[in-house]
Amino acid sequence: MQYSLDRSIDILMRTPATLRALLHDIGSEWARATEGPSTFSAFDVVGHLIDGEETDWIPRARIILSRGPNLRFGPYDRFRHWSRNSNRTLESLLTEFAELRQSSLTQLRAWNLTDAELNLPGEHPRLGPVTLRQLLAAWVVHDLGHIAQAARVMAKQYKSEVGPWVPFLPVLTDHEVPRS
Amino acid sequence: MQYSLDRSIDILMRTPATLRALLHDIGSEWARATEGPSTFSAFDVVGHLIDGEETDWIPRARIILSRGPNLRFGPYDRFRHWSRNSNRTLESLLTEFAELRQSSLTQLRAWNLTDAELNLPGEHPRLGPVTLRQLLAAWVVHDLGHIAQAARVMAKQYKSEVGPWVPFLPVLTDHEVPRS
Numbered sequence: 001m002q003y004s005l006d007r008s009i010d011i012l013m014r015t016p017a018t019l020r021a022l023l024h025d026i027g028s029e030w031a032r033a034t035e036g037p038s039t040f041s042a043f044d045v046v047g048h049l050i051d052g053e054e055t056d057w058i059p060r061a062r063i064i065l066s067r068g069p070n071l072r073f074g075p076y077d078r079f080r081h082w083s084r085n086s087n088r089t090l091e092s093l094l095t096e097f098a099e100l101r102q103s104s105l106t107q108l109r110a111w112n113l114t115d116a117e118l119n120l121p122g123e124h125p126r127l128g129p130v131t132l133r134q135l136l137a138a139w140v141v142h143d144l145g146h147i148a149q150a151a152r153v154m155a156k157q158y159k160s161e162v163g164p165w166v167p168f169l170p171v172l173t174d175h176e177v178p179r180s
Numbered sequence: 181m182q183y184s185l186d187r188s189i190d191i192l193m194r195t196p197a198t199l200r201a202l203l204h205d206i207g208s209e210w211a212r213a214t215e216g217p218s219t220f221s222a223f224d225v226v227g228h229l230i231d232g233e234e235t236d237w238i239p240r241a242r243i244i245l246s247r248g249p250n251l252r253f254g255p256y257d258r259f260r261h262w263s264r265n266s267n268r269t270l271e272s273l274l275t276e277f278a279e280l281r282q283s284s285l286t287q288l289r290a291w292n293l294t295d296a297e298l299n300l301p302g303e304h305p306r307l308g309p310v311t312l313r314q315l316l317a318a319w320v321v322h323d324l325g326h327i328a329q330a331a332r333v334m335a336k337q338y339k340s341e342v343g344p345w346v347p348f349l350p351v352l353t354d355h356e357v358p359r360s
Contacts, residue, residue: 001337001341002341003341007207007209010207010210011210011334014201014202014206018201021198021200021201022194026190029181029187030187124344127344128344130343133341134342134343134345137338138345138348138349140335140338141338141351141352145335145349145350145351147328147331148351151325151327151328152324155321155324157181158317158321161182161313162314162318163310163317164310165317165318165321169322169325170355171321172321174328174354174355175350175354179350
């Protein structure tokens with residue numbers, strides 16, 4: 001599928017409500033469980049998406065749109081949320097993420113990006129040259145990937161409870177070794 | 181995590197709203213896209229979950245709870261929904277799934293299952309002996325696995341649009357060969 005700003009916003013605007021439906025008021029045995037050391041719980045997923053709003057997607061788009069001499073992005077700290085949110089509740093993170101996302105999308109819409117602007121270059125600190133279009137497409141994929149991760153991590157908490165069903169439930173054996 | 185009926189119902193009751201948040205009114209380019217031949221789109225996922233309500237989870241629990249001479253489950257046709265829903269809209273499937281799930285959970289709660297009942301046996305046509313507890317745990321994992329699948333399948337539609345980001349977005353390279 002070719003990138004389209006409207007189709008992308010249609011995904012990005014849903015993510016807070018999708019995570020709220022999956023997670024609001026859920027017990028900590030589901031919310032805080034992980035796939036192993038240094039992997040994310042559902043709680044961590046919401047925190048990581050908040051980090052994306054504050055430090056990644058829109059800030060990087062601004063760097064590209066500035067058309068300045070230095071188009072290199074700052075690094076994306078994948079573990080910023082661990083210290084940032086150590087005293088937070090999941091409910092408060094879900095609310096904060098929804099507010100930040102709404103504000104990000106207000107900015108994205110206000111730019112009224114043209115095709116020429118979507119082709120503008122940036123420089124990823126590890127991946128090298130990228131375009132604004134690729135950054136905005138990655139934002140959509142990143143959201144969906146982390147929704148899938150939250151559901152997968154929760155599913156795995158019952159791996160020992162399903163008995164002989166494991167081979168018929170592939171989500172239980174996805175990402176046995178953490179990836180990225 | 182050990183199986184708990186309350187914790188399980190807390191997941192099962194969320195799935196219709198989670199899928200509605202992710203999918204209601206979404207364009208067919210997202211809803212109908214797949215990972216390749218004989219794989220499920222997000223539309224198919226909702227149809228498959230409906231099949232589960234009508235032919236799998238509660239019907240199999242009834243077989244176990246009947247304590248009859250034949251505890252063997254009927255097969256679960258993973259592709260029943262393809263013919264059943266060929267003329268349906270996604271909106272109507274989301275509504276139907278929510279109604280069926282509500283009715284399934286009303287039945288499940290009404291049984292007031294004891295620990296002894298959760299240990300009752302059934303016979304899976306391919307996996308052999310199972311317990312009611314394992315069946316009900318598999319139901320929860322099955323829901324979460326298909327939520328993860330819907331998000332993953334949608335994410336993959338932008339695989340060619342993210343440029344160099346592919347290695348940082350593992351959801352794009354999950355299940356390159358369909359599993360189960």
